[in-house]
Amino acid sequence: MIFGSFHTGQSLAKSQQDKFYTLKNVDAFSNLGNAQCQYALTSDSATPNEDCIQSVAPNGDVYHFSTESGKTWKQTGGVYSLVNTNANGAHTGCSRTAFGGYIFYTSGTKLGRFDLSATWSDSWQTFTQTPTWRPIMELENELLIGNGKYLASVDSSLTYSDNVFDIPSQYTISALSSAGTYVTAGTTMGTSIYSCKSYLWDGFSTSWSDEDTIPENGVNFFIEVDNGTFAQCGTNGNIYQVNGVQFSLYTNIRETTSWNPYVSSTLINRAIFGANEKVFVMHRPTVSFTYGIVNEYTLTTGTVKGLIASGTQLYVSTGANIDKIGTSLATAVIETPESIGNFLSTRVLYETINGTIGIETKSNGGAYAPKTTKVNAKKNLVYFDGRANDVNFYQSRVTLTPSGGNIIIKFIENVPSNDQKAE
Amino acid sequence: MTKKLNNMKIAKFNLRVGGKLGQEGYEQKLAQGREYVETLRREDKVIEVIETPAEIIIKMED
Numbered sequence: 472m473i474f475g476s477f478h479t480g481q482s483l484a485k486s487q488q489d490k491f492y493t494l495k496n497v498d499a500f501s502n503l504g505n506a507q508c509q510y511a512l513t514s515d516s517a518t519p520n521e522d523c524i525q526s527v528a529p530n531g532d533v534y535h536f537s538t539e540s541g542k543t544w545k546q547t548g549g550v551y552s553l554v555n556t557n558a559n560g561a562h563t564g565c566s567r568t569a570f571g572g573y574i575f576y577t578s579g580t581k582l583g584r585f586d587l588s589a590t591w592s593d594s595w596q597t598f599t600q601t602p603t604w605r606p607i608m609e610l611e612n613e614l615l616i617g618n619g620k621y622l623a624s625v626d627s628s629l630t631y632s633d634n635v636f637d638i639p640s641q642y643t644i645s646a647l648s649s650a651g652t653y654v655t656a657g658t659t660m661g662t663s664i665y666s667c668k669s670y671l672w673d674g675f676s677t678s679w680s681d682e683d684t685i686p687e688n689g690v691n692f693f694i695e696v697d698n699g700t701f702a703q704c705g706t707n708g709n710i711y712q713v714n715g716v717q718f719s720l721y722t723n724i725r726e727t728t729s730w731n732p733y734v735s736s737t738l739i740n741r742a743i744f745g746a747n748e749k750v751f752v753m754h755r756p757t758v759s760f761t762y763g764i765v766n767e768y769t770l771t772t773g774t775v776k777g778l779i780a781s782g783t784q785l786y787v788s789t790g791a792n793i794d795k796i797g798t799s800l801a802t803a804v805i806e807t808p809e810s811i812g813n814f815l816s817t818r819v820l821y822e823t824i825n826g827t828i829g830i831e832t833k834s835n836g837g838a839y840a841p842k843t844t845k846v847n848a849k850k851n852l853v854y855f856d857g858r859a860n861d862v863n864f865y866q867s868r869v870t871l872t873p874s875g876g877n878i879i880i881k882f883i884e885n886v887p888s889n890d891q892k893a894e
Numbered sequence: 895m896t897k898k899l900n901n902m903k904i905a906k907f908n909l910r911v912g913g914k915l916g917q918e919g920y921e922q923k924l925a926q927g928r929e930y931v932e933t934l935r936r937e938d939k940v941i942e943v944i945e946t947p948a949e950i951i952i953k954m955e956d
Contacts, residue, residue, distance in 0.1 A: 592956075594937070595903065595956075596903070596905055597905070597930075597933060597934055597937060597938070599907075599926065599930050599933075629903070630904045630905075630906065631903070631904065631905045631906065632905070632906040632907075632908060632949075633905065633906065633907050633908070633930065634907060634908045635908060637908075637912060676912075677910045677911065677912040677913065678912030678913050678914040679912075679914065
């Protein structure tokens with residue numbers, strides 16, 4: 472069994488043969504078809520050491536709004552400074568960038584705005600509703616803000632409206648996206664209720680145009696790709712494909728439990744989002760490919776509380792610091808699917824090897840056993856002596872440990888035995 | 895006529911009732927809008943309140 476095309480991303484389960492069980496710290500899209508080590512995250516600043524959500528100013532400055540307190544830090548040129556303490560307390564939302572010359576942010580019943588210079592108006596407007604989170608997005612030159620059962624807006628004249636759209640009062644708007652000029656509002660009824668809805672609104676009618684029921688306890692955030700939208704819903708890593716208003720379960724990201732709002736962004740032209748200690752890229756090279764999800768980055772500490780891209784850099788709030796993409800390559804780990812049959816060994820074909828390639832194998836569901844690898848530089852192969860015995864199913868884990876450059880591999884082969892036993 | 899202020903901000907409360915939200919009738923929404931005006935009177939410097947069948951417009955000092 473030969474496993475290449477790493478851009479297909481990670482699988483739902485080890486039995487899925489057309490994707491990889493694990494792709495950790497792997498860059499699978501820069502060198503299409505191949506896998507290489509991704510740059511490691513590094514701590515950019517020990518403060519803010521609170522959970523933060525982010526907004527990027529047009530000049531690239533990043534504002535980190537604490538969701539634990541009223542504090543806001545500004546990051547410019549790698550320097551962090553406390554620039555505001557909101558008297559209304561912990562933040563519940565922020566615009567991801569400026570609108571009408573301001574960055575908008577929310578706390579309690581207040582909508583604040585910052586003029587991108589020095590003036591912070593924490594209580595610029597007042598909401599009627601007090602949801603836990605307020606998603607914010609711009610559509611048709613209007614800033615739309617989740618306001619519980621209402622959608623609030625700020626228009627281009629900076630006139631505030633508390634309720635341009637309303638949904639049934641048992642629902643709270645928890646995430647916002649768009650389908651053309653239509654608004655897609657994701658909702659929640661509470662963490663204990665595993666049923667929520669999405670509403671499609673045309674932007675001017677008194678009621679919504681369409682709706683869909685989602686068997687989850689809430690829509691946490693949308694993942695925006697070119698001419699497409701996905702949504703993360705619930706607590707167990709489910710990713711839905713969104714077609715206007717209809718949510719269809721697309722995939723699941725295993726071993727993730729800590730999902731928050733404000734953890735998705737676009738890094739250059741790739742959708743990026745995070746959960747637990749992992750940051751994922753969701754991307755397809757062109758429309759003729761399917762989307763692959765790859766765990767490209769791992770936090771230095773904590774879990775993803777908020778993230779945003781500014782230019783070609785990524786900033787992640789971990790609750791304990793701010794991480795960014797560093798200049799050192801990370802150690803990458805790739806697990807193949809579980810192959811059914813009798814297998815002898817594993818070999819890895821590489822293009823470039825600056826460092827070491829480690830191989831571990833697992834037979835019949837046991838624990839991984841490390842192998843002593845050898846390099847055949849003439850054939851660009853890494854392999855190990857000896858053979859596995861009496862195998863009915865087999866899995867390989869390959870570790871790329873870079874040193875003085877990157878490691879690029881083309882495929883991993885679980886080498887089958889000609890002796891396929893009947894018992 | 896209200897003197898136009900450069901440092902004025904405007905908030906609106908929509909009184910329209912969607913056909914799919916019959917449970918939240920006009921009177922209920924009007925009452926909520928008026929309660930919102932009272933909140934703003936306590937927390938902001940309200941200059942003028944304009945109530946139309948479609949919305950309540952509140953002009954305040956910014």
